[in-house]
Amino acid sequence: MKLSSIFILTVIVLSNTSCYKMRKSTGGAQIKTVQARQVSVADIALPKGYKIEPVSTGLTFPSAVTFDESGNLYVIETGYSYGEVFKSPKLLRLDRGGNTTTMATGTNNGPWTGVTFYQGNFYIAEGGALEGGRILRISMDGKITPLISNLPTIGDHHTNGPVIKEGYIYFGLGTATNSGIVGIDNAHYGWLLRQNKFHDIPCADITLTGKNFNTGNILTTEENDVVSTGAFSPFGTTTVSGQVIKGTCPCSGSILRIPVSGGNPEVVAWGFRNPYGLALSPAGKLFVTENAYDDRGSRPVWGAGDVLWEIKDGLWYGWPDYSAGKSIINDEEFHAPGKGKLEPLLAKYPNTPPKPTAIFAVHSSSNGFDFSKTSKFGYEGEAFVAQFGDMAPDVGKVMSPVGFKIVRVNVSNGVIQDFAVNRGYKNGPASQKKNGGLERPLSVKFDPAGTSLYVVDYGTIILKNHLQIPMEQTGMIWKITKDGL
Amino acid sequence: MTIYINRVTAIFICILLFEACALRRSEPLKGSFVPATSEIAKGQALYNLHCDKCHPDGEGGLGPDINWNPAPSFIKKMQVRHGLGVMPSFKENEISKEDLKAIGKYMKAYKHQKRE
Numbered sequence: 001m002k003l004s005s006i007f008i009l010t011v012i013v014l015s016n017t018s019c020y021k022m023r024k025s026t027g028g029a030q031i032k033t034v035q036a037r038q039v040s041v042a043d044i045a046l047p048k049g050y051k052i053e054p055v056s057t058g059l060t061f062p063s064a065v066t067f068d069e070s071g072n073l074y075v076i077e078t079g080y081s082y083g084e085v086f087k088s089p090k091l092l093r094l095d096r097g098g099n100t101t102t103m104a105t106g107t108n109n110g111p112w113t114g115v116t117f118y119q120g121n122f123y124i125a126e127g128g129a130l131e132g133g134r135i136l137r138i139s140m141d142g143k144i145t146p147l148i149s150n151l152p153t154i155g156d157h158h159t160n161g162p163v164i165k166e167g168y169i170y171f172g173l174g175t176a177t178n179s180g181i182v183g184i185d186n187a188h189y190g191w192l193l194r195q196n197k198f199h200d201i202p203c204a205d206i207t208l209t210g211k212n213f214n215t216g217n218i219l220t221t222e223e224n225d226v227v228s229t230g231a232f233s234p235f236g237t238t239t240v241s242g243q244v245i246k247g248t249c250p251c252s253g254s255i256l257r258i259p260v261s262g263g264n265p266e267v268v269a270w271g272f273r274n275p276y277g278l279a280l281s282p283a284g285k286l287f288v289t290e291n292a293y294d295d296r297g298s299r300p301v302w303g304a305g306d307v308l309w310e311i312k313d314g315l316w317y318g319w320p321d322y323s324a325g326k327s328i329i330n331d332e333e334f335h336a337p338g339k340g341k342l343e344p345l346l347a348k349y350p351n352t353p354p355k356p357t358a359i360f361a362v363h364s365s366s367n368g369f370d371f372s373k374t375s376k377f378g379y380e381g382e383a384f385v386a387q388f389g390d391m392a393p394d395v396g397k398v399m400s401p402v403g404f405k406i407v408r409v410n411v412s413n414g415v416i417q418d419f420a421v422n423r424g425y426k427n428g429p430a431s432q433k434k435n436g437g438l439e440r441p442l443s444v445k446f447d448p449a450g451t452s453l454y455v456v457d458y459g460t461i462i463l464k465n466h467l468q469i470p471m472e473q474t475g476m477i478w479k480i481t482k483d484g485l
Numbered sequence: 486m487t488i489y490i491n492r493v494t495a496i497f498i499c500i501l502l503f504e505a506c507a508l509r510r511s512e513p514l515k516g517s518f519v520p521a522t523s524e525i526a527k528g529q530a531l532y533n534l535h536c537d538k539c540h541p542d543g544e545g546g547l548g549p550d551i552n553w554n555p556a557p558s559f560i561k562k563m564q565v566r567h568g569l570g571v572m573p574s575f576k577e578n579e580i581s582k583e584d585l586k587a588i589g590k591y592m593k594a595y596k597h598q599k600r601e
Contacts, residue, residue, distance in 0.1 A: 048601075305539075333573040361537070399550075413530045416537060418514075427545075
């Protein structure tokens, strides 16, 4: 290439990079009109040698699948969706002929975020939007027994999981807030107007720096009423430097465990924002996906990728002052463009946070995952992760839709590669591309033989005036197998 | 608006000059990418650690798509070292000279290597 053309290209490239603030966000939920859900496997690309097919359609907010010991397939519907949409959570059996049988119906306390089958019973994580999180045991005849209740997850994030290992049920509790401070963004989620004293709770004693944040007072109708709010405190309550907040269990942003028969919870690890997906590797190690900070609220954090962590007992993983093992304090990588640098909320750290296994795309909402356990499916030992997709611009601005696909992670070197994506010039959900591909994959699960990967696709969500509008009966299950199997 | 036009022009020129600069180059769409050298493999892991969260698979996300970007690699390295616009800068204590070279090698290979 001639020198002059290098020069011209360089000028062009540089000239289109200085306009970030002027650019509009173009997220996957930023669409005006929604088509009826279509299904077309030709719209989805997979690596050579794999195929995808629909298994069940017309579900309302499905979140996870599991199998009983005879290999029957079950799905849960959350019963709650952001946007304050309350339905009944359900456990459904998907019969081979296409019929659906309701096994159990929960109360108005969704979202049911995860399910696992163990020794004749189902174990379900009930999010707890209205009454606090619970872990439920459901027998084959549909009897629901709570094993633990009142988990502190009535905020932004809920109770997630569960996974069963060596006689214990492991589950995740998400934080109340984005980054430690209750603010106006939490009223947009709905809960602050219902529960105005709720806030984050640490698992061990912490010492605060005493940083407070001013906002309008959304709890009064008075104009110009300003309140100041500190970390791990209710809306409108300030903190001072050196203040100690007592740790307790159950606590926010944690992985806890209880015996399979029920009993007191123990802290396994903490310092996560929203530990959503839990899964055991082929070697039996516990891994977790964490939904990272958003660019929203009183203490917005930019540039924070979702994380895959291997769980080491007893450690603190960095929330609210670290992202993926890196300090967010005073770092241009993490402060939102045009907003101030981040200051610490904690005066001391329980430990140096560990290094992540992999860092996913910012706002990809990397959620439920499972490990390939056999060479018959391929990519043995890799983690397959469902990416729900962005909620821009409410979580922050994006230049292209992020997520809306299945990726695979080599857990030994952190390399993430696409596995199932919608075709087209750009990435995005089917509703935006107006085709019949993937919408919002929320979790994946291998069948007991390990040869089929089931994908739970939550369905269509659009965003209007800060409100999420999820579409009922647009959820579905897909199945991915190798050709010839 | 002018900036938007520049971008379109750039992509147009890019398409004219390089057969390999599609926006999306991930495995399901273009075939599997196997690093040809250990340096490229190292660069791939480092790209995933430092860059992929904002430019997933070189596509757009929090940051712009960079797969199509025809700028010579010294310009890209300069962008990483000094940041530009809101792109964060990475100093030598975060990404060593050697590591940045490996990232550059990986990005080039990811763009141009023939796929199966």
